[in-house]
Amino acid sequence: MFMNIMIAGGGTGGHLFPGVAIAEEFLRRDSRHQILFVGTDRGLEKRILGGLGFSLRTIDVEGVKGKGLTKMLKALLKIPGSLMQAATIISDFKPAIVIGVGGYASGPAVLAAFLRGIKTAIAEQNAIPGLTNRILGRFAARIFVSFAETGKWFAKRKTIVTGNPIRTTFVASGQEVEKRDEFFRILVFGGSQGAHAVNEAVIESLEYLQHLKDKIRFTHQTGMDDKDNVARRYKDRGMDAVVEPFIMDMAAAYRSADLLICRAGATSIAEITAMGKASILIPFPYAINDHQTKNAQVLVRGGAAKMIPQQELSGRRLAEVIENMYSHPEVLRDMKRASGQLGNARAAADVVDACMALVH
16 A cells, blocks of 8 residues: 655755665555655755655754754744644645654654654664654654664664664665775765865875875765865875765765775664675764764674774874774674674665554
8 A cells, every 4th residue: 555654854864864765665665655855955855855856845943952042042943833834744745654764854743743643753873862853752653773772762662673774775785795806995985074084084094004005995985175185185195096075876885895984973884784894983073972982882892893083083093993904804804794794784674664564
C-alpha cells in the first residue's frame, strides 16, 4: 500500500542524508509513495533536495541552544509560528507518518503531527541526542538510534537500535574494492562544508611526508573557501592530489581510498563503517554536547579508527599517524575489518520496516 510520508529536518548533511536514505528505501519498495521533506530556507536541503528529485517545503524556525539571550528569545518567539506552518503543511499533504531526522525543522513538524494524531518517529544519529530529539522522544511512537548506548536517553519500549541510515549508493557499494594500484590513497574531507582546521593539518603534514610523496595520493574535499589555497600548497610540495570543494560521488571516493581523514559526524561514521574503511578521526570540538568525540570513541573502542583531538592536532602528529598506518598494512587491514563489523548497511531498511509496521 502506498502512502504519503513526511520527513522533517536537515540543516546539515548529518541530518539531511539519513532522511534521504530513508526516503530512497521507501521508494525502492513502492515508487508510488509520495515523499515530502520539511526543512528551512537556510539549510543544505534547500540546495540539495531538488537535484535528488525530492520536494521540499520550508518553515521559519531556528535553534535555541548555544545562543545569546537576544537570539535565543528571537528563536523562541518563532516556535508558535513554525508550529502553525508545520500544521498547514500537514493539512495540505496528509501524511500517514512524519519522521523527524534532526535539525531545527524536525521539532515543529513532529510535534504538530503528534497533536493531529498522526504517527510519528524520530531518528537520532549521534551517540548523545540533541535537545530537540530529547524533547520529541516523549511524543514519538518510535525512536531509531545509531548506537546502543544512546538508548538510555529514551523509553526502552519505543527505541530501536538501527544504526544510521545511509544512502543507496553506499549500501550498493558495500565493502567492494575498486581495482587497486601501487599508491596509498588517502581521502580527506571535513563534512559538506569542509573543515579549515583539518585542511591546514593535512597540508602541514606534507612537510613530514616528503619521503613518501611518490607513494601517497590524496583526494581532498576542502569546502568552497579553502579550495584554491589547498590546491596550490599541494602543488608547492610536489604532492599528487585531486582537490575539490565538494565531491558529488562520495561513494566512489570512499571505495578508492585506503585511509580516510575526516570529522566524526554521525553520517560520516555510518558511511565509514558501512564501507569498512579505516580512518583518522578529528572530531569537531564545538559540536553540541561534544557528540563528535563520543561518535569517534565508538570506532576507536572497536579498533576501527584512530582519533586525534583537535587541540592535539598538528601536521607532525598527523603525519606520524599516516606513516604508521602506511608502514603497517596489517594494522590497516585489521581496522578495516573492525570497521565493517560495526556498520549496518540495513539501517534504512530497518527504519522503514518499523515505520510500515507502525502505520499498519
